[in-house]
Amino acid sequence: MKVLTKKTDYAIRALLMLGAKRGSYVSAKSIAAEQDMPYQFLRGVLQEMIRHGLIVSKEGVQGGFMMEKDADDIGVRQLIEIFQGRVQVSECMFRKQICANRSRCVLRHEIMRIEQVVSNEFEQVTIGKLLRKLNATGNLMPALKDGEEPS
């Protein structure tokens, strides 16, 4: 069970870069290079974020992307929603032949409760919060020396 897909993951990390370099335009190329993401794929992710008003872009030489919204107003929950759709425990719960009467469906009840808990947790993890933790603890992703394993 994978909670974050690549798109969401790349989006978060791209936003962390944009948040760190606020005020200047950062190119997709440089983000892709620094964070080791596939260039064209990342571009699609960035476009999607533009459409949702999280970032803006500038075309041409010296162009790139810049964070638009306040970093504290961008939560991981929103990013999940954009790239993976709304958190839903089980779609089939809503099909009438399976759960005819929602109010009586105990499974659905439990599941909705958890949905809420999960959603709230992700809501509270904002790009701003992550950025502050970053500043406090150093780099997000320090380079690995050759052959070194993640600790």
Added chain:
Amino acid sequence: MKVLTKKTDYAIRALLMLGAKRGSYVSAKSIAAEQDMPYQFLRGVLQEMIRHGLIVSKEGVQGGFMMEKDADDIGVRQLIEIFQGRVQVSECMFRKQICANRSRCVLRHEIMRIEQVVSNEFEQVTIGKLLRKLNATGNLMPALKDGEEPS
């Protein structure tokens, strides 16, 4: 973002039936019919649960499946793990070029915390708990009258 796949969903509902009819063998056919699940697909799910020691089976006429473990010892978290793999927020977090030093990766830290919260929530939803709620509130899935919409 879908939290429960069909397999997990069918597994939960099959277990609720087996839990309700404890002591006698219930055939895959009757479960499939009553819960409107694809027969062969359900059989695969049941086999998987046998392999994990949750249920047992008896072959031949009058055969079927019976719950083996205590219903309170079967949590939704375990079922998710069986059918969807361990809850992991983002696999890529573990690839060294992305998160070289786990202890410094703030994203990973946040994400692990949420992973724990989610896992605990699902752990606490057991088949036994659901069965008791069922008994208290009536049928899990009452039949729908023709044309009636889920409420």
Added chain:
DNA sequence: TTAAACTGATACTATATTGATATCAATTAA
């Protein structure tokens, strides 16, 4: 003793989702 109702096992297909690549037009700065 045989037929029917079952499970065990496994192979296969279809569809959807995810991840990634490629291409070309338009824009901008130097």
Added chain:
DNA sequence: TTAATTGATATCAATATAGTATCAGTTTAA
């Protein structure tokens, strides 16, 4: 004018999910 960029879109590959089909073996009961 050219190189570095984004906008837009089409395509593809890999993987996961959902579902189907088949046949052998087991058990009960007529």
